[in-house]
Amino acid sequence: xxxxxxxxxxxxxxxxxxMLVSGTVxxxxxxxxxxxxxxxxxxxxxxWFKDFGQKTGIQVNYQSKGSGAGIExxxxxxxDFAASDAAMDDEEIAKVEGGVVLLPMTAGEVVLAFNLDGxxxxxxxxxxxxxxxxxxxxxxxxPAIAAANDGVDLPDEDITVVVRSDSSGTSxxxxxxxxAISSDFESTVGAGKTVPWPKASNFIAAPxxxxxTATIKQTPGAIGYIEYGYAQQTKTxxxxxxxxxxxxxxxxxxxxxxxxxxAEFDDMNRAFITDPKGEQAYPIATFTWLLLYKQGQDADTxxxxxxxxxxxxxxxxxxxxxxxxxxxxxxxxELDRKSVAEIK
Amino acid sequence: xxxxxxxxxxxxxxxxxPPTAFEYGYDKSFRILTLAAGVLTVLLLVYIFWKxxxxxxxxxxxxxxxxxxxxxxxxxxxxxxxxxxxWGTLYSSFxxxxxxxxxxxxxxxxxxxxxxxxRLAWVFRLIVEMLAAIPSVVYGLxxxxxxxxxxxxxxxxxxxxxxxxxxxxxxxxGPGMFPAMIVLSIMILPTVAAISQDAFKAIPMKIxxxxxxxxxxxxxxxxxxxxxxxxxxxxxxxxxxxxxxxxETMALAMLIGNAQQVSLSLFSPATTLASLLASTFPEAGANxxxxxxxxxxxxxxxxxxxxxxxxxxxxxTSRQTVT
Numbered sequence: 001x002x003x004x005x006x007x008x009x010x011x012x013x014x015x016x017x018x019m020l021v022s023g024t025v026x027x028x029x030x031x032x033x034x035x036x037x038x039x040x041x042x043x044x045x046x047x048w049f050k051d052f053g054q055k056t057g058i059q060v061n062y063q064s065k066g067s068g069a070g071i072e073x074x075x076x077x078x079x080d081f082a083a084s085d086a087a088m089d090d091e092e093i094a095k096v097e098g099g100v101v102l103l104p105m106t107a108g109e110v111v112l113a114f115n116l117d118g119x120x121x122x123x124x125x126x127x128x129x130x131x132x133x134x135x136x137x138x139x140x141x142x143p144a145i146a147a148a149n150d151g152v153d154l155p156d157e158d159i160t161v162v163v164r165s166d167s168s169g170t171s172x173x174x175x176x177x178x179x180a181i182s183s184d185f186e187s188t189v190g191a192g193k194t195v196p197w198p199k200a201s202n203f204i205a206a207p208x209x210x211x212x213t214a215t216i217k218q219t220p221g222a223i224g225y226i227e228y229g230y231a232q233q234t235k236t237x238x239x240x241x242x243x244x245x246x247x248x249x250x251x252x253x254x255x256x257x258x259x260x261x262x263a264e265f266d267d268m269n270r271a272f273i274t275d276p277k278g279e280q281a282y283p284i285a286t287f288t289w290l291l292l293y294k295q296g297q298d299a300d301t302x303x304x305x306x307x308x309x310x311x312x313x314x315x316x317x318x319x320x321x322x323x324x325x326x327x328x329x330x331x332x333x334e335l336d337r338k339s340v341a342e343i344k
Numbered sequence: 345x346x347x348x349x350x351x352x353x354x355x356x357x358x359x360x361x362p363p364t365a366f367e368y369g370y371d372k373s374f375r376i377l378t379l380a381a382g383v384l385t386v387l388l389l390v391y392i393f394w395k396x397x398x399x400x401x402x403x404x405x406x407x408x409x410x411x412x413x414x415x416x417x418x419x420x421x422x423x424x425x426x427x428x429x430x431w432g433t434l435y436s437s438f439x440x441x442x443x444x445x446x447x448x449x450x451x452x453x454x455x456x457x458x459x460x461x462x463r464l465a466w467v468f469r470l471i472v473e474m475l476a477a478i479p480s481v482v483y484g485l486x487x488x489x490x491x492x493x494x495x496x497x498x499x500x501x502x503x504x505x506x507x508x509x510x511x512x513x514x515x516x517x518g519p520g521m522f523p524a525m526i527v528l529s530i531m532i533l534p535t536v537a538a539i540s541q542d543a544f545k546a547i548p549m550k551i552x553x554x555x556x557x558x559x560x561x562x563x564x565x566x567x568x569x570x571x572x573x574x575x576x577x578x579x580x581x582x583x584x585x586x587x588x589x590x591x592e593t594m595a596l597a598m599l600i601g602n603a604q605q606v607s608l609s610l611f612s613p614a615t616t617l618a619s620l621l622a623s624t625f626p627e628a629g630a631n632x633x634x635x636x637x638x639x640x641x642x643x644x645x646x647x648x649x650x651x652x653x654x655x656x657x658x659x660x661t662s663r664q665t666v667t
Contacts, residue, residue, distance in 0.1 A: 160517035165624075
């Protein structure tokens, strides 16, 4: 009883203090949102939430723990929302009693960054880059690579393949793509957040997108997969990849949009584009999702969450391009708006 | 006589008087406090073991001893084995011990056998001990940005000229066993140097003087008398250094390359138990938790055993040198 009184007292005092500081009583918001999950969209989300907090006074605390941990937190009910690069599978959705709403919020591309002295433009054919990640193509001047790169002086150097040592959504999307275009890759390595890469001495694993980027930059002859934004920010060169239509395409907003155009969503707003069609589509693109509870939260929290999603779908999309993400196509924004309305 | 008895009675302001009830209580509660701290430490260790064991038990039943002898980490098919991690942990620590140990003991001899004046030796000792204060992640960064580019030409020259020697059978691309080993040697250097210095200092002066008295040179005295006398302490320092190397995580996760393979080559990437735990845990799904806990138990058992042996040797030998 005493403790209860004390904490109410403390709250009143804190609110009073907050009002004193902000000076405006009507504007005082004490809604705080907590979320956790994917690290892939973290650079974008942190920019969103900072700006959103300044504009609305709603504090959003987002912990970039990884998609798996985010889903776990969401199921355990310790967060207000979560984020995941792999959405949620049916089994996971079934564990949340009141139901979930999955919202694709932005999309990203995975690029193959490399470090090769004197080479800045590199084209990698569709049948060659899975072989590099299978450990079958091991030299930069391999005839298969040379054939696609006329006029580029490819050195007689070993290829060092850099992969992720931690479980990651980036690995999930990249290996899903490789498994879709190469049956060898599907049967020997497979697709997932952690996969058994070939046990060869030219394979190195590093933690996180930053870890791979740093290792590539420090290792002559290295190639690795990272999120497009990281390559852009660190000015690491990345390869043009041959898409399903047979064109060599570099990652970027337009090529990404073209890839997303072929996405077909299921009734839970999920779509994995493992091998996009389209003449100018970049081959490795993925959505990333916000996970929200369909019901059971108090009105203030729901209102704040809706505001946050609305911000992400409007102002947030303008920021995406600058930070190396792909703005959502209009049709997907519409889909999200419809789904958000279902939240009670 | 009467005067004398008067004098024997405690004067006002004298220091010696029977302790008050408060002081008795104070003393007792202090003893209880220290006892509690001691018991708590032991309980904590037991609790960690018990908790880890409980979490690992399902995986232990499921994967059995085959877990320790296979090389695989595939959460998609639920196939796990940590032979490569055990190998990498022991191999990297052993190599580090070889280099760091020789270096550490040499430093200890240099600092204790009168090669330097006392003041300089003190400064020197302080500097060596400061190596222990450098955070692991800084060692990792130094390894990536300074060490690897510096040793790469030498390593690849060795590989090209002597490819038939198993230690040089692969190229050093970047991260790998060799840079990890060098950083690890530097990290265990303070442990080895400090403890073997104590061992050298514990040797009574008369033993050295006796050696000189028999006409040995300084080098002969060190080699034939000092080192054998201090050998127990030196050995203990090596075992404790080994224990430190086994558990090292961050620097190794950054430098060893995290590749699941068993290779004798110094230049190929490898992995360790600690680095597996650090890199896999944050995003591990429910199916991976069990095997990871099992791996943690294995690491705990290895490090505990090594430290236990080291402590026993040290206690045994320090008792011997005193008598």
